[in-house]
Amino acid sequence: MDxxxxxxxxxxxxxxxxxxxxxxxxxxxxxxFGYTGLLNFGQAGxxxxxxxxIAVTVATFGLPFFLGVGIGLLLAAVMALLLGIPTLRxxxxxxAIVTIAAAEIVRLVVRxxxxxxxxxxxxxxxxxxxxxxxxxxxxxxxxxxxxxxxxDNRSMWVLTVGWVLVAVASxxxxxxxxxxxxxxxxxxxxxxxxxxxxxxxxxxxxxxxxVIGGVIGSLGGFIFALSRSAVQPDLFSTDLTFYAYTxxxxxxxxxxxxxxxxxxxxxxxxxFIGTGMEEAVNSGAITFxxxxxxxxxxxxxVGLGLVLLLIYRPQGIFGDKREISLDAR
Amino acid sequence: MxxxxxxxxxxAALKAFEGMAAEPGVKKPDPILVVDNVVxxxxxxxxxxxxxxxxxxxxxxxxxxxxxxGKTTFFNQLxxxxxxxxxxxxxxxxxxxxxxxxxxxxxxxxxxxQLTKALSKxxxxxxxxxxxxxxxxxxxxxxxxxxLWRGQEDEITLQAEELLxxxxxDAKRDxxxxxxxxxxxxxLEMARALMGxxxxxxxxxxxxxxxxxxxxxxxxxxxxxRELGMTVLFVEHDMDMVRDISDWVIVMAQGEVIAEGxxxxxxxxxxxxxxxxxxxxxxxxxxxxxERQLHEAEAELDATLEKEVKE
Numbered sequence: 263m264d265x266x267x268x269x270x271x272x273x274x275x276x277x278x279x280x281x282x283x284x285x286x287x288x289x290x291x292x293x294x295f296g297y298t299g300l301l302n303f304g305q306a307g308x309x310x311x312x313x314x315x316i317a318v319t320v321a322t323f324g325l326p327f328f329l330g331v332g333i334g335l336l337l338a339a340v341m342a343l344l345l346g347i348p349t350l351r352x353x354x355x356x357x358a359i360v361t362i363a364a365a366e367i368v369r370l371v372v373r374x375x376x377x378x379x380x381x382x383x384x385x386x387x388x389x390x391x392x393x394x395x396x397x398x399x400x401x402x403x404x405x406x407x408x409x410x411x412x413x414d415n416r417s418m419w420v421l422t423v424g425w426v427l428v429a430v431a432s433x434x435x436x437x438x439x440x441x442x443x444x445x446x447x448x449x450x451x452x453x454x455x456x457x458x459x460x461x462x463x464x465x466x467x468x469x470x471x472x473v474i475g476g477v478i479g480s481l482g483g484f485i486f487a488l489s490r491s492a493v494q495p496d497l498f499s500t501d502l503t504f505y506a507y508t509x510x511x512x513x514x515x516x517x518x519x520x521x522x523x524x525x526x527x528x529x530x531x532x533x534f535i536g537t538g539m540e541e542a543v544n545s546g547a548i549t550f551x552x553x554x555x556x557x558x559x560x561x562x563x564v565g566l567g568l569v570l571l572l573i574y575r576p577q578g579i580f581g582d583k584r585e586i587s588l589d590a591r
Numbered sequence: 592m593x594x595x596x597x598x599x600x601x602x603a604a605l606k607a608f609e610g611m612a613a614e615p616g617v618k619k620p621d622p623i624l625v626v627d628n629v630v631x632x633x634x635x636x637x638x639x640x641x642x643x644x645x646x647x648x649x650x651x652x653x654x655x656x657x658x659x660x661g662k663t664t665f666f667n668q669l670x671x672x673x674x675x676x677x678x679x680x681x682x683x684x685x686x687x688x689x690x691x692x693x694x695x696x697x698x699x700x701x702x703x704x705q706l707t708k709a710l711s712k713x714x715x716x717x718x719x720x721x722x723x724x725x726x727x728x729x730x731x732x733x734x735x736x737x738x739l740w741r742g743q744e745d746e747i748t749l750q751a752e753e754l755l756x757x758x759x760x761d762a763k764r765d766x767x768x769x770x771x772x773x774x775x776x777x778x779l780e781m782a783r784a785l786m787g788x789x790x791x792x793x794x795x796x797x798x799x800x801x802x803x804x805x806x807x808x809x810x811x812x813x814x815x816x817r818e819l820g821m822t823v824l825f826v827e828h829d830m831d832m833v834r835d836i837s838d839w840v841i842v843m844a845q846g847e848v849i850a851e852g853x854x855x856x857x858x859x860x861x862x863x864x865x866x867x868x869x870x871x872x873x874x875x876x877x878x879x880x881x882e883r884q885l886h887e888a889e890a891e892l893d894a895t896l897e898k899e900v901k902e
Contacts, residue, residue: 434735441734442726442744449710449721455672456708460722461696461787462729470731 263541270410271537276530279417279489282424283309284528286482287506288513288521289431294475295507296515297439299451300468301358304345305506307365308476310498311337312483314372314381317493320390322380327393331484338480341368342473350468362500373495386494394488395419417489424485428522431478436518447471448516508568514578523579531567536560600817604650604838613852613860616643623648623791623822624669624700629678631664631846638664640846641678646791651813651823653833653854656843657867662826663705665843666795670702671695682791697724701789705796705826709776709783711769715760718768718779719751720744722786751786758782758812774805781812792816794825798832810836830858842866 275281287305294300315334319325345364349357372381381387400415400422413421438444446467449457454464487493505528513524539556542548551559571578607620622645631639639661646652654662667673669680671692679688682700690698710718726747727733728740755761758778763771768779777797784792797813798806813836816823827833833840833854840857842850844866850857857863 437735437737438731441737442720442728442740443731443734445713445717445721446729449713452710452712453708455692455704456710457721458672458692459670459696459702459704459708460783461693461701461724462721463691463693474731 263545263547266409268534268537268541270412272530272534273410274413275533276526277411277421278413278529279420279424279485281525281529282421282428283482283486283489284506284509285428285522285525286424286431286485287479287502288510288525289428289435290475290477290479290482291506291510292475292515292517292521293435293447293471293478296510296517296520297444297451298447298468298471299354300350300471300475301354302361302472302475303358303500303503304361304363304365305475305479306498306500306502307361307368308338308341308479309483309486309502310365310368310372310495311341312480313487313493313498314387314483315480316484316487317382317387317390318380320393321382321387327390330390334480334484335477338476338483339473342476343469346469346472350465350472362503365498365500365503369495369498372498381495382493384495386492388492391488391491420485420489424489427481427485431481432518432522439518443467508564511568511576511578512571514581516582517578517580520578520580527579532560532564535563600649600820601814601838604647604817607647607650608839608853613850613856615848615851617645617851619645619647621648622646624680624682624824626669626680627678629665629668629680630676631661631668631673632676637846639668639675641665641843641848644841644848644851646822646824647839648822649817649820650838651817651825651836653837653840654824654826654843655828655830655833655840659845660843660866661846662843663795664846666702666793666826669695670700670793672702696787696789699788699790700793701784701787701791702793703777703780703784703795703797705799707773707776707780707800709768709771709779711767713768714765715755715763715768715771715779716748716751716765718783719755719786720747722783723747723750724787747786754782754785757815759808772802774801774809777801777809778805778812781809785816789821791822791824794823796826796828798827798829806832834858 287309290308291302291305294302312334315337316327316330319330319333320327341364345357345360349360371377373384374381375383377383395416398415398419400418402415404412404414405418406412439447446457446462449462450464450467458464486497509524509528510521511524512528513520513522536556539548539551539559540553543551543553543556611617611619624646626641626644628643629639629641630637654665656662664673668675669687671687671690671694675688679686681687682695682698685698687695687698687700696702710721713721726740727743733739752761752764755764758781760775760778760782763775768776771779777800781792781794781797794813797809801809810832813823813825825837837854840852840854841848842857842860842863844862849862849866850860852860
């Protein structure tokens, strides 16, 4: 068993682009679900919008990269508005139904044959990240702490931008949640009628939460597209949303650091278990499964872990049990 | 002040009602709220059908009636939590029909709820701060810059602490509202409503579920609102309380206002006695109704029996 390899892969996953993407997706969900109590089950759709906005703007239309970023942020906000207007006046479950459907619509539109000239169909789009990597200040070479951590200069650039985005989003959220604005959101999570009776425009606050959460999700989409230099529609299926919820619940909802630590730990454990089992099978330590089965078993273990987490620590790592909306008092 | 002197607010309120005819829809000298022809139907049931009602400014008015009289529905309509099928009402001369609940509250018409809505996962002081109106920090972008709202927040906190002291909740300042007793939650909800400096305070069964020790204190607070120049409209079942604190009583039954008058007079009114005792709301009013109720009861029995047999 090559423990250096196992630990190295796990640590790299814990601070890598995957962790950033899911941290951003979960920070968005934290605004919506953690603080406001809105069930957005379509976060994958917001990431898809961010990723495809860059890809289509640059690869299909040959327009500047930063225009794509702007379009991505704008479209994420527009999508949140479109979803919110009909559903936010209704019960929470309607938002869940509509968002999950909307995310699937986004995915099916970008993978459709009819629009493959624009979105590239099931193959997706490539060759749009050139101007992003042209801005890379890191000279070519290996960076990190050998033998555990090693990234090339391209990854370093993505990671730098990604973690800065995570830090900025978290800082803004931290300030917002300390403010009277955050107090209104937390109050809405508990009882909207009480908040209404105190003269607050509940609909507007829920809409703001939906938009802010969706826009932060689209930042995750940017990193998703740039870290791979490619986008494919099926990467934005509902699994992504549910992993993001897992990350949020693992770290602790309604906590600023919850989604960040949740995401790092989620990927660290997932890769540690996966690589560990592969290594164990290869070295003959485990004989009753094959390497091909490791992927499935890894996910079963994640599921089991989540079940145990919800039973024994529903508030996650950082959460305050008195404050989460998961418990029914 | 002499211990037995009648407070100024009460004297003024009683004077306003002096010599007023005790009949439904009677005109008041200075109404803060005027309601005309408000109707609310749920399917075939007319829950509320109020022709004309005025609420006198600066008074404590009780809204009473048997269960199912439509008091809470009426309350919900006036405060924008439910829509009226017909009719209109004005608050301080402004039309309020179709105005959403949060705007009603901003206008100065604040309500509490029958089932207390203290926000149990916020602390007592945060609950109070939430009640203040026009907070600069409640805008997302301004909220990000504390220097823009800190000053106002400090003012709000001072106001909140004063109210908490008045309501004897100051010891609970930093506790989660969920840890309060039922009566304390009622107090908190009332105190929180006052943070918005309302003109008309509407209390939906303020005494429900409050232990007798706290009742007196709650009554005192309600009377005090009148001294502070506020108007109070409250729904209540407890007749002793109604007699004790209200200047004027409005009686509803089957969605309509059937009587109005000073507390002592109205309780001996034959229509009121009938509404409470004679014409109980469960009793069938016609032969068809009786038939229908019988069928319902039978169907229910059958269903239970079937379930038991299955099990």
